Amino acid sequence: MKKTLMDKPIGVMDSGVGGMTVVKEIVRQLPHEKILYFGDISRCPYGEKSQEEVRDYTVQIADYLVGKGIKMLVIACNTATAAALEILKERLDIPVLGVIQPGARSAIQNSRNKKVLVLATSGTVKSNAYSDAIIGINSGFSVSSLACPKFVPLVEQLRYKDDVVSGIIIHQSLKKHRHTDADTIILGCTHYPLLKADIRNYFNNEKKVIDSGYETARETSTILNYNNLLRTSGESIVHTILINGDSSRFEYVLRDWLPELEYKIQEIEL
Amino acid sequence: MKKTLMDKPIGVMDSGVGGMTVVKEIVRQLPHEKILYFGDISRCPYGEKSQEEVRDYTVQIADYLVGKGIKMLVIACNTATAAALEILKERLDIPVLGVIQPGARSAIQNSRNKKVLVLATSGTVKSNAYSDAIIGINSGFSVSSLACPKFVPLVEQLRYKDDVVSGIIIHQSLKKHRHTDADTIILGCTHYPLLKADIRNYFNNEKKVIDSGYETARETSTILNYNNLLRTSGESIVHTILINGDSSRFEYVLRDWLPELEYKIQEIEL
Structure with missing residues (x-):
């Protein structure tokens, strides 16, 4: 057939x-x-x-x-x-x-104050790909980005299940942006969804967290x-x-x- | 040019x-x-x-x-x-x-228990369009529908701004489904987004409410x-x-x- x-x-x-x-x-x-x-x-x-x-x-x-x-x-x-x-x-x-355009588009759909923070690998941050995609669709947005190089090994070594280890690495990686005025955060790396609950929690469940894979x-x-x-x-x-x-x-x-x-x-x- | x-x-x-x-x-x-x-x-x-x-x-x-x-x-x-x-x-x-496929797709994306309730006009309910669209994409879902004929006049006559009137009409329209086991509700008519906050509230903010226009x-x-x-x-x-x-x-x-x-x-x- x-x-x-x-x-x-x-x-x-x-x-x-x-x-x-x-x-x-x-x-x-x-x-x-x-x-x-x-x-x-x-x-x-x-x-x-x-x-x-x-x-x-x-x-x-x-x-x-x-x-x-x-x-x-x-x-x-x-x-x-x-x-x-x-x-x-x-x-x-x-x-x-x-994976970039869908995440960018969802951030545009979900953000109310048009401020987005992208968490990604150093390479993706350097490429400006999310910022270009978001501003290319809607120039009213402002986008900041943060490289989180410790997240991939944390996930691949399955250490993300240890709350203490995860908590320390997430705090070290995100502390400078803890009080970001962005209302929406993009998980701009396919490994990061495994940390989604922890990241959401780190921001007191006050941010919309976008999973690009989703x-x-x-x-x-x-x-x-x-x-x-x-x-x-x-x-x-x-x-x-x-x-x-x-x-x-x-x-x-x-x-x-x-x-x-x-x-x-x-x-x-x- | x-x-x-x-x-x-x-x-x-x-x-x-x-x-x-x-x-x-x-x-x-x-x-x-x-x-x-x-x-x-x-x-x-x-x-x-x-x-x-x-x-x-x-x-x-x-x-x-x-x-x-x-x-x-x-x-x-x-x-x-x-x-x-x-x-x-x-x-x-x-x-x-x-407008149907995007709403259907968002319900599939958002629902965790694969049970969806569609609120729509009688015509849309009779057409089974949402149910066909959802089950056509993912046959694991079950979809129930409810015609809400009083919602369009409520919105077009701008009476939706009166909390008492809205409250009565929403209660009359939805009461049989107040304890629905669906975790996701589709607003299957372009007028209904004006009632979104009230509908969400009616279900104690416990349901994911999908706005097809959005x-x-x-x-x-x-x-x-x-x-x-x-x-x-x-x-x-x-x-x-x-x-x-x-x-x-x-x-x-x-x-x-x-x-x-x-x-x-x-x-x-x-």
Whole structure:
């Protein structure tokens, strides 16, 4: 039976395991969709690479996933989105979505005083990608950004579950902005949703905290629907994860984050 | 100077004044965009017409607005969306968005227990449009609906500002569902956002209340961005409102809802 376009998987790519927080939300909101994920663990992290390198890796992975047959590509990595979204929108015939615009758009939707604080990796902060996206849509906004380099290791080493350790690192990272006048905070890195409750709590539950992955899943639905590509039935889906390296560390984190996900994992060369 | 596609207005249509709550949100989220609105006041309300009649009116208005030069069409009316969205998506070369899918998608994103209550006009409730949209995206949801025929007159007669009157009508309309197990409530009519605070309050602020217009503005941004049609600069915009009848009543409501909107209004024949 010929596979229709609608039945093809959504391709999701990231430099490592972080993009699985986006997958978690796509699977929750769109349970009839199948995911084909690529984690570029042999070249991770992207944050320390040049824009050109990240762009080249991202294009290479996108071409690989398109070759496997996907109906849409989600770049579930802030660094890769900043480096390659525009080029991939031109290059590919399928819809392409990054994580930055959905987070930016949700901040615009939610903020009342038009002041936004972005928490992200140093690379994303330096790229100004969130600020450019927000002000590009609505020039009335002011955006400040803060690099939180200790958050990714905190999450990947699963130490985020220790309230004391989390509390110390969050305080050290955010203390200068504790009294920010921004009413909305963007979690501008795919690892940060694991710290969402703690971050919200740090700001006394007074800020709207935007999870870019959560918003990207929502916009994946919007874009699929707009293109008449939404899959509306089908259960018991097994997702596929491709990695170019040893999968044990990846699976260790994955089992913690998404214990119920049904998947098969393949180590490939790329 | 040739006007670029990006600089064209967003066409917004409704049977009457209700769609202006959607315009309010589009203007807030996307302040560089210009609106060309059509209010079909001579044939309002659509709720009592047949599906075929509503479809024909909607197609006629859409063609009229396309003839005026719009870059996107927003059907800011639940009845018209249910009757004509699919046919207009096929018929027009520009992006077309209705109010139902964005509200449905936001409910899926926000609900934790997958139980949703839709408040709408009798016509929208009968059409099952929200239930079909939600279950079409995520079949794990259960959706109940409630017609609230007293809400539109309450809002259009500006009696919603009287807390006692509002309180009585909201209680009469919603009392059978006061203890609903749905954790998410959709305001499935463009008039209802004016009652949002009261409705939220009626449910002791324990429900997530989804405003379809607020979500439609967000998705207007998503779709324009996806099609590289977002206008990213330009201030002091005067919007245009077209009506096929006496504008005094329309303006009376409009000045109350959007006192700061800069617009010119024209009475036309259609």
